[in-house]
Amino acid sequence: xxxxxxxxxGITIFPWVVGRPLAPSRERGxxxxxxxxxxQLVLWAAFLVLSVPMILIGKNYAQVRTAYAYxxxxxxxxxxxxxxxxxxxxRKTGEGAGADGKMEPWFGKKRWTQALWIAFACILLVQVLCxxxxxxxxxxxxxxxxxxxxxxxxxPLYRIIPYTGFTTELQARHALAxxxxxxxxxxxxxxxxxxATSHVMMPLLVLLMTYGLYALIxxxxxxxxxxxxxGWTLPLFLCFVALLIMFGGYSIYSPExxxxxxxxxxxxxxxxxxxxxxxxxxxxxxxxxxxQEKVPSRLWVVLFAIMTTSCLCSSLGGFLLCIFLGLxxxxxxxxxxxxxxxxxxxxxMLVPMVVAALYMIL
Amino acid sequence: xxxxxxxxxxxxxxxxxxWYLVALLHLFWTEKRKDRRILFVYVPLILLVLFFNPLCFLxxxxxxxxxxxxxxxxxxxxxxxxxxxxxxxxxxxxxxxRVTFGAAAVILLTISGRLVYDSPYFSKAExxxxxxxxxxxxxxxIEVPGIEVxxxxxxxxxxxxxxxxxxxxxxxxxxxxxxxFSELEFVMHYQQVDVARLAELAKxxxxxxxxxxxxxxxxxxxxxxxxxxxxxxxxxLVYRDNSSDFYQ
Numbered sequence: 306x307x308x309x310x311x312x313x314x315g316i317t318i319f320p321w322v323v324g325r326p327l328a329p330s331r332e333r334g335x336x337x338x339x340x341x342x343x344x345q346l347v348l349w350a351a352f353l354v355l356s357v358p359m360i361l362i363g364k365n366y367a368q369v370r371t372a373y374a375y376x377x378x379x380x381x382x383x384x385x386x387x388x389x390x391x392x393x394x395x396r397k398t399g400e401g402a403g404a405d406g407k408m409e410p411w412f413g414k415k416r417w418t419q420a421l422w423i424a425f426a427c428i429l430l431v432q433v434l435c436x437x438x439x440x441x442x443x444x445x446x447x448x449x450x451x452x453x454x455x456x457x458x459x460x461p462l463y464r465i466i467p468y469t470g471f472t473t474e475l476q477a478r479h480a481l482a483x484x485x486x487x488x489x490x491x492x493x494x495x496x497x498x499x500x501a502t503s504h505v506m507m508p509l510l511v512l513l514m515t516y517g518l519y520a521l522i523x524x525x526x527x528x529x530x531x532x533x534x535x536g537w538t539l540p541l542f543l544c545f546v547a548l549l550i551m552f553g554g555y556s557i558y559s560p561e562x563x564x565x566x567x568x569x570x571x572x573x574x575x576x577x578x579x580x581x582x583x584x585x586x587x588x589x590x591x592x593x594x595x596x597q598e599k600v601p602s603r604l605w606v607v608l609f610a611i612m613t614t615s616c617l618c619s620s621l622g623g624f625l626l627c628i629f630l631g632l633x634x635x636x637x638x639x640x641x642x643x644x645x646x647x648x649x650x651x652x653x654m655l656v657p658m659v660v661a662a663l664y665m666i667l
Numbered sequence: 668x669x670x671x672x673x674x675x676x677x678x679x680x681x682x683x684x685x686w687y688l689v690a691l692l693h694l695f696w697t698e699k700r701k702d703r704r705i706l707f708v709y710v711p712l713i714l715l716v717l718f719f720n721p722l723c724f725l726x727x728x729x730x731x732x733x734x735x736x737x738x739x740x741x742x743x744x745x746x747x748x749x750x751x752x753x754x755x756x757x758x759x760x761x762x763x764x765r766v767t768f769g770a771a772a773v774i775l776l777t778i779s780g781r782l783v784y785d786s787p788y789f790s791k792a793e794x795x796x797x798x799x800x801x802x803x804x805x806x807x808x809i810e811v812p813g814i815e816v817x818x819x820x821x822x823x824x825x826x827x828x829x830x831x832x833x834x835x836x837x838x839x840x841x842x843x844x845x846x847x848f849s850e851l852e853f854v855m856h857y858q859q860v861d862v863a864r865l866a867e868l869a870k871x872x873x874x875x876x877x878x879x880x881x882x883x884x885x886x887x888x889x890x891x892x893x894x895x896x897x898x899x900x901x902x903x904l905v906y907r908d909n910s911s912d913f914y915q
Contacts, residue, residue, distance in 0.1 A: 435784055440797035442788045447826040447841040455833035468840025470815065470829060497795070500830045504797035519747065526703075526751055538754050541769065545750040548773065549683070552780030553746075556679025558737050561746070565783045576741045584706065584744055591702035621735060629742045632713050636705045665730070 312495030320344030454499035456489030484571030503569035571618035623657025
């Protein structure tokens with residue numbers, strides 16, 4: 306039980322600290338959510354950059370896990386420094402935290418607003434209970450969850466056929482997106498089996514990250530309305546999102562279906578966390594352009610982390626996100642005449658380009 | 668194959684994608700903010716043009732895999748566009764009209780989709796691993812800590828065994844349910860199991876265990892081929908090969 310609580314702290318407090326320096330100062334009330342989600346994306350990105358070369362040169366699971374632990378600690382220390390130093394400086398000079406104070410509190414006092422929040426909480430609770438108590442038989446789990454389960458100690462990574470357990474040559478294309486190995490580290494930290502972590506812990510994590518992102522997106526979409534006292538817009542938006550997710554079984558290919566039935570697979574994380582995370586980051590970027598402000602450098606760090614994480618989730622992920630980022634930045638360049646954005650966008654695409662090249666070569 | 672059948676498959680049984688396209692057009696006419704137009708109108712429209720462009724499909728087909736071309740549609744912000752547009756319309760309406768529209772939108776979006784839990788593949792979880800309890804008990808019975816054993820499982824268990832235990836290997840796995848052929852699985856699959864052939868194939872592949880459904884009809888006695896039934900788990904019989912080197 307203590308191990309499970311520690312693992313829960315590892316996927317909540319740890320990423321929150323890591324993401325803290327990246328949170329926009331204006332994100333009043335949303336900084337906690339932003340820091341947690343984007344901190345986790347930074348950790349995933351670091352895991353990809355670290356694990357793929359190690360797997361390709363034949364390092365085993367224990368070596369990858371140990372190296373990742375060192376990187377996590379290093380990122381934690383850097384993030385603590387990057388958060389504390391500006392805070393101490395502000396304290397010394399007596400400056401404010403930088404929040405522009407335009408946003409209203411999350412929870413309004415009007416009866417309708419509260420009713421909508423309760424309705425959203427009820428739908429979310431149903432989804433959480435279904436994730437805990439309903440099992441889904443998905444064929445692809447036989448591959449991905451089996452990888453998570455066999456990741457132990459000295460075992461070589463991606464050199465075993467997950468279906469049977471027989472050794473084989475390096476499965477390079479799957480090794481380029483080692484998300485199941487990260488799930489295995491989470492399983493080891495929590496003391497749960499690979500199957501339990503994949504089928505219980507991961508759906509909860511992915512579900513909460515998804516709604517966290519939609520909450521941030523909704524807050525940003527309706528921030529000007531909340532100024533006018535229309536606090537009901539955000540919970541109403543979230544209720545619609547929750548309903549659309551719940552009734553997203555119209556196709557086995559929909560992102561909502563992936564979220565509910567395949568949450569432990571990188572593809573589900575790509576469709577429901579990484580893509581909305583990119584949309585939100587693009588909202589921030591476009592808002593900065595709309596206000597004729599300079600794009601903050603931390604936003605480019607965030608974009609770099611998102612693009613890199615997309616490769617961890619799926620070997621196709623980087624390709625998809627490059628299309629979206631490229632098109633959005635292209636439209637922004639035309640609409641706002643800020644052609645230098647292209648340079649920044651190209652830099653954030655570096656890792657997906659390297660992974661794509663490896664995908665073609667291997 | 669071209670992009671249209673993939674788009675139809677992606678649309679599935681509901682009308683949600685149609686409503687999304689309606690919301691997209693509505694935002695095209697009514698959204699004034701440039702940043703929102705880029706995210707919710709221009710980029711999705713270009714994506715749709717790219718998706719239906721035969722040249723783009725051809726490039727994707729050559730470089731990657733045409734069957735996963737549908738994932739390009741994940742880039743369309745369907746959920747957030749629908750949510751955003753409905754809430755925007757609600758804001759423009761007042762009083763009873765707003766409530767009526769909100770309720771109508773809830774009903775329409777609900778009946779246009781399909782409950783994601785309404786699938787025959789969902790069942791009540793039997794344990795924390797979300798793996799059938801029979802699989803867990805069989806694996807616990809044959810598992811030897813730190814040592815890999817080889818066991819032939821019936822097809823309905825193939826998905827789950829290695830999700831639960833990494834020390835149990837199988838002579839065939841999920842691939843036989845997709846496209847590969849295994850004679851051992853073929854023999855076990857039939858209602859009437861040819862025991863002589865089953866034992867011959869299993870021993871040739873050094874299987875330590877065979878798990879058979881109790882509902883199967885056997886053409887002989889497993890014991891005649893050095894197999895011993897060590898446990899019955901629910902509807903399944905666990906046989907151990909006593910002639911295997913492992914148990915000598």
